[in-house]
Amino acid sequence: MSCSCDSGKLQPFESGLAQLVNAASSVQETEVVELQDALGRVLARNVLSTLAVPPADNSAMDGYAVSYKDLAEGKVFQISQRVAAGHQATAFTQGTAVRLFTGSEIPEGADTVIMQEEARLEGEGVRFVGKPCKGDHIRRAGQDISIGDQVIMQGTVLAPQHLGVLASVGVADVSVYRRLRVAVLNTGDELVMLGMPCPQGKIYNSNFFTLSGLLSRLGCDVWTPGIVKDTPEATQQALAKAAGKADLILSSGGVSVGEEDHVKSAVEALGSLSLWRLAIKPGKPLAFGEVKGTPFIGLPGNPSAVLVTFLMLARPYLLKMQGARNLQPRQYQVHAGFDRTKAISRKEFLRVTVTNEDGKLFAAPAHSQSSGVLSSAVMADGLLVVPEQTPVTKGDLLDFIPFAELGAV
Ligand SMILES: Nc1nc2c(c(=O)[nH]1)N[C@H]1C(S)=C(S)[C@@H](COP(=O)(O)OP(=O)(O)OC[C@H]3O[C@@H](n4cnc5c(N)ncnc54)[C@H](O)[C@@H]3O)O[C@H]1N2
Numbered sequence: 001m002s003c004s005c006d007s008g009k010l011q012p013f014e015s016g017l018a019q020l021v022n023a024a025s026s027v028q029e030t031e032v033v034e035l036q037d038a039l040g041r042v043l044a045r046n047v048l049s050t051l052a053v054p055p056a057d058n059s060a061m062d063g064y065a066v067s068y069k070d071l072a073e074g075k076v077f078q079i080s081q082r083v084a085a086g087h088q089a090t091a092f093t094q095g096t097a098v099r100l101f102t103g104s105e106i107p108e109g110a111d112t113v114i115m116q117e118e119a120r121l122e123g124e125g126v127r128f129v130g131k132p133c134k135g136d137h138i139r140r141a142g143q144d145i146s147i148g149d150q151v152i153m154q155g156t157v158l159a160p161q162h163l164g165v166l167a168s169v170g171v172a173d174v175s176v177y178r179r180l181r182v183a184v185l186n187t188g189d190e191l192v193m194l195g196m197p198c199p200q201g202k203i204y205n206s207n208f209f210t211l212s213g214l215l216s217r218l219g220c221d222v223w224t225p226g227i228v229k230d231t232p233e234a235t236q237q238a239l240a241k242a243a244g245k246a247d248l249i250l251s252s253g254g255v256s257v258g259e260e261d262h263v264k265s266a267v268e269a270l271g272s273l274s275l276w277r278l279a280i281k282p283g284k285p286l287a288f289g290e291v292k293g294t295p296f297i298g299l300p301g302n303p304s305a306v307l308v309t310f311l312m313l314a315r316p317y318l319l320k321m322q323g324a325r326n327l328q329p330r331q332y333q334v335h336a337g338f339d340r341t342k343a344i345s346r347k348e349f350l351r352v353t354v355t356n357e358d359g360k361l362f363a364a365p366a367h368s369q370s371s372g373v374l375s376s377a378v379m380a381d382g383l384l385v386v387p388e389q390t391p392v393t394k395g396d397l398l399d400f401i402p403f404a405e406l407g408a409v
């Protein structure tokens, strides 16, 4: 694999992403889990239905079932039976009405339901007002799912609605790909872990929490050796330990060019680097390679660069490893709510808020786009993509990716 690593050139985002995703190999191991434990897991087999949903024609309304041909203006129908949902109907008597409820099975021979708001009780009978059409308010057997339908495809990340559909066809447990184990290494002598005092010159390790939160949203198990000191030895030691323990090593910090940045050289000492530095802002010094055969993604240390590079690069990589079918988030075009005459050479992912102005959506950059500032991501709704070398004029259409599409919720 060619590495732009020391050419001084920045690789375009698109080819970097393609390189990453192509290199990701999907796990093969599967496990069977109960449906209530399957949320967020990736389905390992297509599921075909052995049931029809609904299993029989049933009423969509509380009301009365009749045979359409019996309807005549002013006619009073005898109520021949009452069928509650979940109870069996007896044979239908032509010329009568059947009292039923939403979900009640339609007795064979009845073909139309009239809702109770259009019914008038007359003594023991019932008269209908209004003009029903034949077949009104009947939900047909199999209208949702037929026997043999493929209900959910392999590679689907199971959302609550998938669980509901699987339950509706009686699936109590499902085969899913095994969880990934991700090692998170946060490098930096300035870092202290939460719960410890934070003396002058130190900062709290916030990247660990951003990353472990993002990884949990993806259903990954997180392992960490703790904070990694800025020495070549400590960096190599942590990488070597992580290599035996994880499907992917994810680091933050130490990938830039300073004397205290040891991650790149440590990866090269223990394995290899196939990508370093993308033409993106934030996140330029992103690195990708392997350590003793374990894939490695090195995110820059700046907290917003961590968020953006994880969402745009590490996330599709992990989704592919998990066996997921859709790797890319949906994006929507919105109008720029700002002017920016200066074009930059890197593709930018701006943290923006989106508001509706007279039916048009406008994106406005959050208060700071510094890659060291994470609080602006808290105010934002998602990322606005500004292509490289492109000035922006208010009203221009640009791609917007909501945080919700990226699992950052
Ligand atoms: N001479 C140059 N300097 C820098 C360049 C460059 O091209 N030439 N690139 C800049 C860019 S762009 C970025 S992004 C950063 C990335 O640097 P590193 O990945 O080496 O990250 P660090 O230097 O270790 O840290 C950067 C910044 O982030 C803070 N940090 C690090 N880890 C954490 C953490 N776990 N929690 C909270 N904050 C963290 C760290 O204290 C630094 O302030 O390099 C630029 N420099």
Ligand code: MOO
Pocket (backbone or CB within 6 Å): 280, 281, 282, 283, 284, 285, 300, 302, 304, 305, 371, 372
């Ligand atoms: O890419 Mo860095 O995150 O631009 O500061």
